[in-house]
Amino acid sequence: MSASSIFIGCAGWSLPREYWPTFPEQGTHLQRYAAHLNGVEINSSFYRPHKPQTYARWAESVPDGFRFCVKLPKSISHERRLRDCEQELDAFLEQCAGLGDRLGCLLLQLPPSLAFDEAVAEVFFVELRQRYSGAVVLEPRHESWAAAEMLLMAYRIAQAVVDPSRISTDAAPRGWPSVRYWRLHGSPRIYYSPYDSVYLERLAGDLRVAAIDGVDTWCIFDNTASGAAIGNALELRRILAHG
Template structure:
């Protein structure tokens, strides 16, 4: 089946989960012994040195993958326009992850409506520079009209929970990648996902893998520490005996 990547937004380990991880190594090294992927959200707020990405890559197993979020300077300040230089700087940093760079995440501000010309130009300059997996999390209803453009540029639309977009809780865009991003609901960043919801999600992800799509699930409900437990539980459900 196709690759499966389950992880959290960041590699913080709440104290209650420490017994499930080794007690030596960096937080990232300990995290990577039990989960196969992580989403780097700090790159949204500030740049990281290329040497930092290289160090991260060298500290995890060969099959581990990073998803890296594009900077807010590109998505929220420039709003996808006139950002070639910023994109070059960002890629020069995160490409130091090498083959362990699994995905780029583009999260758009809720105020950014779909403009076909702007989106097309941005995706064009991105694809000139990066051929790997890319996913988009739009948060304005008008982006429902972008499916054809996303397919053209091989970009998956994130299945977000919760999502402000009609149909946004299921993956869209290019079908070669399906990326679930679970923020926590009903209380965003805080709510736990119970076993029933995880079982439904596991079945959807299993179907995604059987259909040949690269399949991701990132838990962003980190504020109360539930993300790690949810990710471990989902991974157990998707193991051959799960």
């Protein structure tokens, strides 16, 4: 399985100085990043809106096979807590539509305090699916979401594999099986620790299995605080490229 069929990247496209020699000297940070990695997670959308023109500029900066995952705003997940979000959804989806066919999926990360309420979740998923038919990935952080499997299947929502694990269902892909998404925050020190080669070799095997199954496969490194994410993403790409 070719690594080009698997989207590997980081949460954001910052390039730590130690890795500058690996990337082209010319271009924006995103253009340089996209020379070696084929996916990225936009986390800044969680904190603030971006204009459609900004998303369009980003889309124009990357090769054809590059894809973006865009994180839903905290106004939806953390402030409104999935309730009465129609206006926020409309605004967000209008903005990130600027990515065009470079939009690979949406990420919904829930606060640890948000328990699973089937009625609330279903209303939100209906509203989302009325507006957007593409891939959606959920990262719940309250144990009660273990009961959400049937609802996730019904509305074609994938549940991310997360490390370090927060809840009992983090360790393997769940929900809608047509997209599989690994979100790796760094372990044992979250956001800082790099993953070693043994872990990355095992991870590469899991990604190959997912890709061979013909599903959209993502691996995003969020251990960005000390720059480990870029190194891990590049090593994982090398492992995949060499079989």
